[in-house]
Amino acid sequence: MKFALHFGNNSFPDGAGAARVAKLAESAGFDTLFAIDHVVIPRDYATPYPYSPTGKLPGDDSSPYPDPLIWMAYVAAVTTRLRLMTGVIILPQRNPLVLAKQVATLDAMSGGRIELGIGVGWLREEFEAIGVPFERRGKRADEYVAAMRALWATDDAGYAGEFVAFKGINCNPKPVHGSVPIIVGGSTEVAAKRAGRLGDGFFPSIGSQTDILPLFDVVRRAATAAGRDPAAIEFLTGCPDALPQSGKDARAAVEARRAAGVGRIVLPMTAFLPNIEESLPRFGETVIREFS
Template sequence: MKFALHFGNNTFPGGAGAARLARLAEAAGFDSVFAVDHVVLPDAYDSTYPYAAGGRLPGNQFSAMPDPLIWMAFAAAATTRLRLMTGVIILPLRNPLVLAKQVATLDHMSGGRIELGIGVGWLREEFEALGVPFAARGRRADDYVAAMRALWREESASHAGEFVQFSGVSCSPRPGAGAVPIIVGGHSEAAARRAGRLGDGFFPSIGAQVDTMPLLEVARRAAAAAGRDPDAIEMLGGCPGALPGSGEDPLAAVEARRKQGIHRVVLPVNRFLPDLEDSLPRFGETVIRACA
């Protein structure tokens, strides 16, 4: 079982805090740290945030949320083994050629430690501010994934999709492994089907106001229908019982998630505050190493 910490960049938006978190997570045995994404946050919005009971983002629009890729670059420079992932980047809001270049560069310079978690977004007002249509954002995301993979795979790449078209272009450096793993995030059946159809993994984002465990089977069925190996899709998921102060047996909670098909447990970093120097090593010793 692998373990990840979520909400790294908005919990530790400064450079010193980012380096502190990354180094402590690596030393404790965590596999990865995630960084969240919003380009802009409107002063007022009618959209419903799906990962909190009240339907509103925690904090406010003025809370610091560094760009996830730049934050991940800083964390990668402070570590040697820790993997970094966008959890998730709102893919339809990004130019896929620019994003492919940024992610491949970061993967190249970090020694292959980058994963691209993607989502289609929920905040209509953010799309409007960036001039990107909110409708068909799922199809747009699918097209962007195909375009990025073509750029990572081919020296002279071409792509003819619904939203992106190019021919005979090179985007270097390319990822050392030929691609960057793409983890599809979301709490809907559409997200699960997308993960099965084209993802390297599926992350039913923690905090969803619905039971996301049944979505794992949706993703597996979609993978089989697409002629892919369902067992090759990495499944990520939260595990509240493993958190400090939960009152549950963390090893039993992790084992229950393992039996449900989870490969990587994702935990919010704020539950380890304020004493990271004590809580992360203790979790590493009592849980991560015991589950290795």
């Protein structure tokens, strides 16, 4: 079982803090550090945030949301083993050719430690501010995934879709392992089906207000229907009962997740604050080591 920390870049938005938490996480045995994504947050938005009963994002207008790729590049430079993942980048808002170059460069320079967690977004007002249509963003995301994989796979690449099309294109450097794992985020059946069709993994939000375990079967069925091996898709999910403050049996909680098919446990950074110098190593000793 692997363990990951979520909300790295907004919890530690400055360089010194990013380096501090990354080194501690790597030393404690965490596999992955996640960085979230919002390009802009409109002051007044009516679209409800789906992962909070209040319908609003945590924080206020001045809350920092460092660009995840730049933040990950900084962290990659001060670590050697820790994997880094966008959790999740709002894919339809990004130019797929530019993003493919950025991600492949970061992967090559980090020695193949990058994963691209993707989502289609929920904040209509953000899309409007950026100038990207909110409608049909799922279809746009599907095409962007295919286009990026084409660029990563070979030179003289081509792709023809409704939202992106090119031919005879070279994009280098390539990812270390030939591609970058794409992890589909979201706590809906639509997201689960997308993960089954084209994802290397599925990551329902750890703040989901619904039971996400039934979505794993949706992923498996979608993978089978697409002619893919369901066993090749990794499942990532939260595990609140594994946290020390839960008062629960952490080992039993993690074992239950593993029995459900989960390969990586994702825990919120906030659960380890404020004293990460004590809490992260202690979690590594008492929980992570048990599963290494």
